[in-house]
Amino acid sequence: MSKCGETKAGDGNKVNFELMQLALSADQWVAICAHLTAGLPEEACGLLAGRAGQTHKVYLMTNARHSPTRYEMEPRELVQALEEMDERDWELTGIFHSHPAGPPTPSPADIAEAYYPDSAYVICSLDRGEWQARAVEIREGRTLEIELRIGTGDAT
Ligand SMILES: [Zn+2]
Secondary structure, eight states: OOOTTOOOTTOTTOTTTTOOEEEEOHHHHHHHHHHHHHHTTSOOEEEEEEETTEEEEEEEEOBTTOOSSOOOBOHHHHHHHHHHHHHHTOEEEEEEEEETTSOSSOOHHHHHTOOOTTSEEEEEEEETTEEEEEEEEEETTEEEEEEEEESSOOOO
């Protein structure tokens, strides 16, 4: 199944390939934290849309699994969000979820189910009652740290 010989015609607008940092405004981060707290003790999840590492919209999604250790975006919400991003010409810059009782490290399931290698995976966990977040790129089973900037990204 090697695709090494595949030509990449028409792929010149793949701008997000080397995503190295992701920015959230302070208000966006507050909204995410409220969503994560409301979801406790279950994992909570959502999407980030924007361009070039800037976040234009946060989508707070339902965890269809209602589990404290796994998440799955509610399928209809996911389709709606992806359609809106397409209409507005936004990229899926990030996918976030919480680890209510664990570290902000991608689990084996997170890595196995990381279907969007061009998006940042933002994993949030509780540190003495406060949400903290870490962002990684997950590509072919490997993770690469991404700089997550909170409160400095709303220069629009
Ligand atoms: Zn996880």
